[in-house]
Amino acid sequence: MSTTSQPVKDISQQRVGQLVADDFRAAHIFSQFGIDFCCGGGRSLASACEKADAKLSEVEAALLASAVSGQKEDSLNQLPVDQLIDYIEDTHHTYVREKAPLLIEYSQKMVRAHGEHYEEIKPLAGWIQALIEDLVPHLMKEERILFPSIRAMAAGEQVNGCFGHIGNPINAMEHDHNDASLVLEKIRELTNNYQPPQHACTTWRVCYASLAEFEADLMQHIHIENNILFTKALSLAE
Incomplete structure (x- = not known):
């Protein structure tokens, strides 16, 4: 293989x-x-x-x-840093922004239709909301602060930032990644690993399938940043 x-x-x-x-x-x-x-x-x-x-x-x-x-x-792994950042933004950041509103829409529909009858629905909607509310500003911090600084380092330019060593914002982003992983664990638990019950309506099933897809993309997204991009950035700072 x-x-x-x-x-x-x-x-x-x-x-x-x-x-x-x-x-x-x-x-x-x-x-x-x-x-x-x-x-x-x-x-x-x-x-x-x-x-x-x-x-x-x-x-x-x-x-x-x-x-x-x-x-x-x-x-x-072979991409230059600037192209790797382009890939992350064009692929994974775009995906989050496209799918996040749909997840909230599906979960709110489920609350309105089933929230009074199935105890897992309202907490699930809350955790989805929390995940999205954490992710969107996280993307902005990467795009406006961390990624431009890494691009500057790769180009041999002066890094304009008040954060000191590049490891400091990287640590902050990794902390956010850990938090997102913990929220996904809660969502996975509430959805029985994204397996809808037999009585689930179409929106319920679509929501669970979309969440499973969202988690898979987010895990790949986090892996690329933590283990490829951030490693390259820290090497540039040595």
Whole structure:
């Protein structure tokens, strides 16, 4: 499953333990599907899927998506700082601004329609509101303060800021990221990992699906900033 491995369509007879050894991200996927890659690591992927009652095609698709994501991350690592910031703003910041109003709209509709009958609805709407209210100013702080300073450092220019070392605003942004992750944990708990109940209406189902997508994008967003951009910025400051 690594960038140099065989195409995913050919891995059905590879041992699951070896797939994890080749790329640790496979372990997360196998865990999601209930596939034993420890004691059962000697089984072929096809055999392991059969034992776990998991669809081989779905597992292979997840492995392929992970491999593509890994290749994308490798390419992001190679980007100059200014282009990496452009990517974050154009891709992830834009996504948050587009999706955030929809999440609030869906959750408020759920409160009006179901808030008096299902106890999880009102708290869920509150946590969604809190997440968005934290994220939007966070994006602005990055775009107006941190990112311009990193761009200036990369260009060898004077950094105009009263925050001292670049590590100080980076620490503040990482603290915000941690807070967002904690809120997502609350949302995941209230939504039963984004699994709507059988009686859920269309808006309810769309809301949960949108939240799952939003979390996936936000986790990738945070990962790119914390582990790629901020690492590069701190190296520039050395």
